[in-house]
Amino acid sequence: MTTVLSARGVSVSFGGVHAVVDVDLDVEPGQLVGLIGPNGAGKTTFVDAISGFVPHRGTVTLDGVDITGSSPHSRARRGLSRTWQAIELFDDLTVRENLTVAAQHPSTLATLKELFARPIPLSQGIDEALEAFALEELADATPTELTQGQRKLVGVARALAARPKCLCLDEPAAGLDAHESVAFGRHLREIVDRGTPTLLIDHDMGLVLGISDHVVVLEFGQVIADGTPGEVRSDPSVVAAYLGSAADELTAAD
C-alpha cells in the first residue's frame, strides 16, 4: 500500500527565522502518527506548510500524488483535511452546515439544479462524522451556543466529514479537561481504526504517546526523534528537550 501522506525535506523560513527545517514525515495507512515538541518547535507551522497555508520548500505527496504546488482548497479536496488550534468554526452556520460545506463541493451544474429544483442528497460523511463524536443532538445548534469542548469536537467532525484520505489535527485536545481528553483519545483511535489515517499534534503527552502508532518529535524546527511511543519515550534527546515539567509528564505517561 502507498504511504498516505509523505512530507520530504519540508522547510519553512520567515525572514531569517528557520521555523521548520528539512522535516521528513510519513503517515502510513491505518496509522495514527503523533507530532510533539515543546512550544515554538514549529509543529503548527509544519501543518500550515503541508496544508498549503504557508510557502515552503520540499515536497508533499498525498496517496502517491504530488500536491506540493496546490492551493489550500485543492489540497483539502484531494483528501488532506486539517483542523485549527483556534477551532475556527463558521459561526454563521449551524453545526450540520459547518460539516456540509466541508463535505459537499457541488459542481456549477449541481448548484443550479439545487437552486431551481431538488436539494443535493447530503453526503453520508456528515452523519457519520456527527455520530462519531455523538453530536447528532447538536446538529441544528450554532457554534456560539456550544461549550468549548463541543466546539473542539465539531472542528474535528468537520474535517472528518469530508471523508479525508488523511486527517491533520492541530491540538484538538487543548482546553479539554482530563476526562474529556481521554474520551477524545478513544474516539480518535476508533476513527483511525475504521480507516482514516491521522496526524495528531498535541501538547498532551499522555494522549499522544498513549494512542499513537508512531511519534515524531520536533525541536527548533528539526526532527530530533522518530519512532514508536516506547522508543521516543526512552530517547535521551527527547528527555533532554523535555527536561522539567514535561519530562515528568513523559515518565508519568509510562
Added chain:
Amino acid sequence: MQDLVLFVLLGLGAGSVIAGIALAVVITYRGSGIINLAIGAISMVAAYAFWALRSDFFGITLATVPAIVVVMLSSILVGVVSELLVFRPLRTSSPLAKLVASLGILLTLQATMLLWFGSASKQIPNVFPDDILQIFDTSIPANRFWMAAVVVVISLAVGAVYRWTRFGLATRAASENEVFAMLAGLSPNQLSMVNTLLASALAGAMGIIAAPLAQADSTTLVLFIVPALAAALFAGFTSLPIAVIAGFGIGIGQSLMFYASTLSWFPTEQGGNPLPGTQALLTFVLLVVALSLRGASLPTRGELVEKRLPEAPRPKHLARSAAVFGAIGVVLLVVLPFGYRQALMLSLIGMVLCLSLVVITGFVGQVSLAQVALAGVAGFVVSHMIVDAGIGFPWGPIAGSIAGVVVGLIVGASALRVRGVSLAVVTLAGVVAIEQFGFASKRWGAGSAGSPVEQPSLLGFDLGTTASYRGLDGKLPSPVLGFVFLACVIALCLLVAQIRRSVLGQQMLAVRANERAAAAAGINVARVKITAYAISSFIAGTAGWMYAYNFGSVSAARFGFLIALAFVAFAYIGGITMVSGAVIGGLVATEGLVPHFFQELLGISGNWTLLVGGLILIVTVIQNPEGVAGTTYRKRQASKRAKAAADVATETMARAGES
C-alpha cells in the same frame, strides 16, 4: 513644458484640500476605526459658516481672524456631537453600521445647510492674498502655494503631535491593539474623542482654505471625500505622510489629466468635447493598481468586541411567504391611488437593489458600493439597445442584465484580494468613475440629459406604464408594469432565499466567517466570491432596467454616488443578511412607499425629506445595529426560546406531580 508646470502647480490647490481631508480621514480611522464619510461635509459646514460670518448673514460681520476661530469651533462642535450621539453608541457595531451612520450624518448636514442657507451657492471669502506669481514664464495665482503651505504646515504639526506626545503614542498603541491599550489604562473613548477633535478642526480648516477652488454649496466639498478616501487607502489608513503625499499626487494627477484633455490627441465624444470623467477614472485605476501591487488588507485593530455582520438565518416557508407577498402586492397595485402606486413600484425596484446587496454583502461579507452603478450600466444598455439598434423587450433587459454581470465581474475580479472597508473605498471610487466616465458621457451614457427608453411590450401586450388597464383610480402609471415588477421581485426573492438554503449559500457564509478556514474546508474562496459577484450583479442589472422602464428614460443622476451610498444604507437598515430585510429596505428607500407616506402625512418635501431621512437613518442604525429584519428575527427567536423553556418547565412540574 510651461503648460505642464502650470498645471502641476495649479493642481496643488485641489491636492491641498484632498490631502487635508485625507489626513482627517486617517486620523479618525486611527482614533476609532471609523471610516467617516461625513468629513467632507464638515468642510462644507465650515465653508458656509465662514461665508455667513463674513457677510452679515447672522446680523453681524466678524473680522477674518475671529471668524476663523468661530468656524473652527463650530466644526469641532459638529465633530464632537456626532461622536457623542452617533459613533459612541455604535462602538461595538460592525464597521458597516458605522459607515451607514456616517452617511446619515453626511445627509443630515447637507439638508441642514440647504434649509438654512438656501440652494444658491455662496462665495467663500478669500483668506489669501490675490498675488499672481511669474514662474517659468507662466502666471500662477499665489493662493495655490498658500493652500499647499497651510496643509504642509498642519501636516507637520499633526505628525509631530503623534510622534512626540503621550497622546500620539497612546493613539498609535490603540490603533494597533485596542485591547492592550485598554489594559495599559488608556480609554478608547477619550482617545477617539481627541482624535475626532483634531480631525474635525482639520476638516473645518479645509472648508476655509478651499475658497479659490470651490464655493460653499451642498456637494462640491462633500465630494472631496472620494479622492481623499483614495489617498487614505494608499496610506493604508495608517501613514500620515503617505496620505498627504498621495492627496497632493491625486490633485496634481487630476490637474494634469485636465491639461491632457485640452490637447488634440485626447479622445473626444460627439460635439468635439473631450471625454468626461477621465479624472475619476484615473483615481480608480491608480487605486486598483496600487492595491493589487500591495495586496491590500487594512491593518486590523485588535478590538475588544469582534464586530461581525448580523447572522443570516435559514429562510423558511418560501412558498407561503411568496404567495402572501404576491397577493398583497397585486391588491395594492390595483387599489392604491397613483402617487402611492408609483411609490410602491419604486419600492419594488429598491427591493431588487437591496437583494443584490444581500447576496454580495450579507452572504459573502464584501462591502460593495458598486451595485447601483451596475444597475445604471444595465439601464443604459437597455436604452442604447432600443435607440441605436431597435431591440426592445425582452432582449434589451436580458442584454442589460448581462452587461451588468460583465461589469460586475470586472469590479469583482479587480477587487478579489481586497476586503472589508478597503473594498468599500475601491468600489466607491469605481462608482464615481463609472458615473462620470460612463453615464455622463454622450458616447456611452446620456450626457447631461437623459436617454429615452421605449415602453415594454410582449407578444402585442403593452406591459408599460401607459398600458390600457389603469387600476381603480384610472390614472397613470398603469399597474401592469407593477405586476411585471412584482413578478420579478418574487422570483428574485425566491432565488436569494434558495441560495441561502443551498450548499453555495453555506459556502458564501463560510467565506464571510473565515476565509482561511473556508479554504481548509476545500472551498475555493475566489470562485465563491466571483459567483456571488455574478449573481449580485445580475440582480442589480435587473433593478437597472426596471428603473429604465419605470421612468421611460435613464440619466446619470439616478445612478450617482450618493444614491449608491444611500442604497447600502437602506439595505443595511432593512437587514442586509435577510430576504425580508431587502423587502423592508425597498419600502424605506428614497421615493418608496414609506417616505411617500410620510411626505403625504406630514406634508414635507424636498430638503426636509432629506433632513428627516438622514436623522431617521442615524436613529435606526443606533436602535437596530443588525437591521430591522434582524432585530425582529432575534426577538421572535428569543420569545420562542422562552416559550420552549416554559413548556419544559410545565412538563417537568406535571411529571413531578404524577410521580
